Amino acid sequence: MSQQPPIPVPAGPLGGSSALPAVAAGLGEAPPAAPVPAVPREPLPADVRDRPVPDVSHGAILYLEGVNVAFDGFKAINDLDLSIDDGELRCIIGPNGAGKTTMMDIITGKTRPDSGQVYFGQTVNLLELREAQIAQLGIGRKFQKPTVFQGHSVFENLELAMQADKRVRRSLFAQLDAGQRARIDEVLGIIGLRGHERRPAGALSHGQKQWLEIGMLLMQNPRVLLVDEPVAGMTEQETAQTAELLVSLAGKHSVIVVEHDMAFVRSIARKVTVLHEGHVLAEGTMDQIQANPKVVEVYLGEGA
Amino acid sequence: MRGFLSLHTRTGWLAFATLTALLLIAVPLLNALPADSALHLPDYLVPLLGKFCCYALVALAMDLIWGYTGILSLGHGVFFALGGYSMGMYLMRSMAGQGVYRSQLPDFMVFLNWKELPWFWHGFDQFWFAALMALAVPGVLAFVFGWFAFRSRIKGVYFSIITQALTFALMLLFFRNETGFGGNNGLTDFKQLLGFSLAEPGVKLGLYWISACVLLTVYLLAQAIVHSKFGRVLTAIRDAESRVMFCGYEPLYYKLAVWTLSAVLCGLAGALYVPQVGIINPSELEPTQSIEMAVWTAVGGRGTLAGALLGAATVNGLKSWFTVAAPELWLYVLGALFVGVTLFLPQGLIGLVRRLRPGKTEEVRA
């Protein structure tokens, strides 16, 4: 509810409307993603290898079909179909209240849909799992409002997020080994917070908190990152750095980014999904999306 | 060992060593001085200090659950009282035949014309059994209560209100004579503990000394806990529970663990308290009693263990003084203290101490 989306209407060449793939026809089989350079997957650390590996033989790492959610009769998500390919970077845009955050709530187990299916890979039914179990599978999430552990230092934030045995018994005696310290240091470098590791997270700037939160996701060695409005409140320079970071993560991870900032989306997008009233309105490249009359109408109607 | 030493800064260890020396060495020495010496610690103060140690133990337990985990319990009096009653039952049983009625049954049962011991009093003639129950009964009750409350994700003020209701309900139950715990009068007139007469000053000093040892040990244990990864998860739950969940932790089990531990510590405090004070009755279950426990922690400073100790000592010290000097004023003073600290010292007295000590302020809270 924070900001109005800029209207994505370039005076581009007309006649692009038919180029849009018909989406959400209930098939769930999305058209092939815009070419993403196939990055060879690094060998995963041992503790990650131990967790159940999603079956991605059909290409999809996340798969939603016919999902519905109503809050007191108001349909926030309405027959939503979505398929995310393994290693893909997907942008999701849509006006305020389109259901973007709710969609992430469903994937991460925070909200239970009234009907529909949500799968991780071919076989893992996410609707049967609790939040923590879904996180343990390797689905990480950044909240719309940056959420870090204010009282803990930056280092401790990353330590707590780190992929590990997270049961009570183990946490009482857990000690960091050299490899884990190195991993924390590496992530500190990636998110540009080296030298800040002893500061309380509550003392960081807004942009730094956003990065710390992304860093916490990385510590979980996630297969999928769900990133809700990562550049809200960031300076132009911070935004550019964030774009670079997210692009560099794609391939190794599947990344889903929800964002209002169209310039930002354009700078990172391979494939864009437009949500409207809890339903997929259009899907395609940024150019295809911006040329789509349905999209233009929704944004014009909303922004007017 | 190095890990253990790193629990405290140098100043911290120094303060701890000073406190240890004061409690374990200075108090007995001062008590041993001749009665006409200016520094003599009179006998009647010894059980009072012992009582303070028990309260400080409760404040530590409260701080673990409220200060560190962000769960405000207004029902910790329940666990304290259950520990106290367990010990009280042992003390009653151990004086069988020495009561007013010279009966094998506790006096109040004779008075109620009961012919035999109720089933739940069996075993309490054994000290080990009573000691075990003093920890197990609060622990099991807390576990079951916490399981349902935390699993249904009851949080914040709702949780506090339910705990307050719990202590109120238990108070009503214990007030009834038929419940079998001495009703209104509770359990009192104890004679001896493990064969030692409770009237002896030496025994009182010994009980005080044991309470102080327990307090210091639990303090170190609690330090180790809050400095472990487990402790950091607790604070993380306080600051951003949903983030904890989406990091892959199940907050339910963490809350349950610290909640149960906190209750067990209260039971321990209650068990140490009763032989020194000589009575346990349902007034310990009054809702205000539990609220006062929260005030100790708030006044001292939530989220620091030293603050909990300081708060319990300050509030109870003031209370002891006021209830003699101006009893009618005490509740106003308590209220004013609580409001004042909440408004002006959000980090409690310990925050004030730290502010007055130059430097070291940007230090990350543990």
Ligand SMILES: Nc1ncnc2c1ncn2[C@@H]1O[C@H](COP(=O)(O)OP(=O)(O)OP(=O)(O)O)[C@@H](O)[C@H]1O
């Ligand atoms: N827990 C809830 N209870 C009631 N209504 C809700 C709840 N969560 C979301 N909604 C409603 O569902 C709709 C979709 O909300 P959602 O937060 O998913 O939108 P969004 O696309 O993320 O919007 P924004 O761009 O403003 O973040 C909104 O109308 C919102 O008010």
Ligand SMILES: [Mg+2]
């Ligand atoms: Mg949103």
